Amino acid sequence: MSEIHALSGAYVTNALDDIERAAFEHHLAGCTACQREVDGLREAAAELARSVAAPPPPALRDRVLVDIGTSRPLPPKALPRESRQPRFRGLLVAAVVALLAASGVGYVAAVWAPWEQQSAHLTAADQIVAAADAQRWTAAAQDGGSVTVTRSSRLSAAVLTMSGLPAAPAGKVYEFWLLKPDQSLTPAGTTSLPQGDFVLDGDAARAIGAGVTLEPAGGSMAPTTPPIAFVNFGPRA
Amino acid sequence: MDESPRQASEELPAVASPTESATLAGLLGACARGDEAAFARFYDLTAPLAWGLARRVIRDPSEAEEVTQEAYLQAWRHASRFNPDRGSATAWLLTIVHRRAVDRVRADDASTRREQVYLRRATTPDPDETPTLAVAGLEAHRVRTAVATLTDLQREAIELAYFAGYTHGEVAALLGIPLGTAKTRIRDGLIRLRDALGVGS
Numbered sequence: 001m002s003e004i005h006a007l008s009g010a011y012v013t014n015a016l017d018d019i020e021r022a023a024f025e026h027h028l029a030g031c032t033a034c035q036r037e038v039d040g041l042r043e044a045a046a047e048l049a050r051s052v053a054a055p056p057p058p059a060l061r062d063r064v065l066v067d068i069g070t071s072r073p074l075p076p077k078a079l080p081r082e083s084r085q086p087r088f089r090g091l092l093v094a095a096v097v098a099l100l101a102a103s104g105v106g107y108v109a110a111v112w113a114p115w116e117q118q119s120a121h122l123t124a125a126d127q128i129v130a131a132a133d134a135q136r137w138t139a140a141a142q143d144g145g146s147v148t149v150t151r152s153s154r155l156s157a158a159v160l161t162m163s164g165l166p167a168a169p170a171g172k173v174y175e176f177w178l179l180k181p182d183q184s185l186t187p188a189g190t191t192s193l194p195q196g197d198f199v200l201d202g203d204a205a206r207a208i209g210a211g212v213t214l215e216p217a218g219g220s221m222a223p224t225t226p227p228i229a230f231v232n233f234g235p236r237a
Numbered sequence: 238m239d240e241s242p243r244q245a246s247e248e249l250p251a252v253a254s255p256t257e258s259a260t261l262a263g264l265l266g267a268c269a270r271g272d273e274a275a276f277a278r279f280y281d282l283t284a285p286l287a288w289g290l291a292r293r294v295i296r297d298p299s300e301a302e303e304v305t306q307e308a309y310l311q312a313w314r315h316a317s318r319f320n321p322d323r324g325s326a327t328a329w330l331l332t333i334v335h336r337r338a339v340d341r342v343r344a345d346d347a348s349t350r351r352e353q354v355y356l357r358r359a360t361t362p363d364p365d366e367t368p369t370l371a372v373a374g375l376e377a378h379r380v381r382t383a384v385a386t387l388t389d390l391q392r393e394a395i396e397l398a399y400f401a402g403y404t405h406g407e408v409a410a411l412l413g414i415p416l417g418t419a420k421t422r423i424r425d426g427l428i429r430l431r432d433a434l435g436v437g438s
Contacts, residue, residue, distance in 0.1 A: 010423055052400075
């Protein structure tokens, strides 16, 4: 197993083939030591580019600016529930984003429009809540309000509902976490709103808990503050 | 090559200084909210690095342009995915550029004969490239000084992996060394570079 750590240099220089890269990224998702090393080596690799910097062709700038004028930045991963719209619309929003992210759409991800009803994707969160093996846990949040997590092991998915929490301070976001059996916390989404239903990113069937912290905007790879709320999942249904 | 000779009065490319990296992260944050003016500024600060890297890896200027263009579009669309806690905006962008460049080179190779592959990816810079190395100035000097702290073997392995886009298996085959040795040289060389430049900690 120590072999895989030695791939960090080859990974940041894109010297792995597709299969090795996928395997390494899978490992990376669960290994914070490798993540830290990769982050550092990535900076070093990027510095190498400075030795070959050159003035770009002027026409390139024009083409790039035209491109971005016709394309929309992807929203951050977890989306809020819009309080004026029907409840399922907010769940639809979160579900579509979660499904797009989970399907690994790759470089050219679909430009997603919130007004499009995709009935095939409508009920991801509803399915979780309605699943025969759905389990629900609630915890009071530190400064008021509560957090409820509904998990279906069969669907390997969970929805986290925030209610009555204070607004996130400027420059901070609420970040969700799944607790793995090895006691590590993996990022499961972020939001800047203090309420709503959020389909959590990650393997909820194997997780043994979930929580929420406040993190700097953009989210963190590991919690930097104690949990605002945390639920331990009981035994699987 | 269709590049015109460098003019004596030509300015050094405006690559981002360390004091600007906080600005680059802020600009990406604005891009995530759809701010096109912020993106144009982000482009102007980073394009010499992105273009230079794509050009060095891909060689063919029009393919390098295509890849650079695609990389910036990806950066725009995925700006919300940039996490300043994980690293600098420059490294984030160049990771996108580098990966696309390497994928393009490998796709091109798949339809090219073996000996042409070696020529395409020859690691000795051609004479037309010498001006670009001279142009990059202080930042490049700092990097070249740091690269000089690597062993020849480490430098060679990194050159083949990073600039010529070979897989570590190909690097091992080209250098006649075991796969594990190739991996180790690349990793150790990057660690040394990281420490010499004081980045990524």
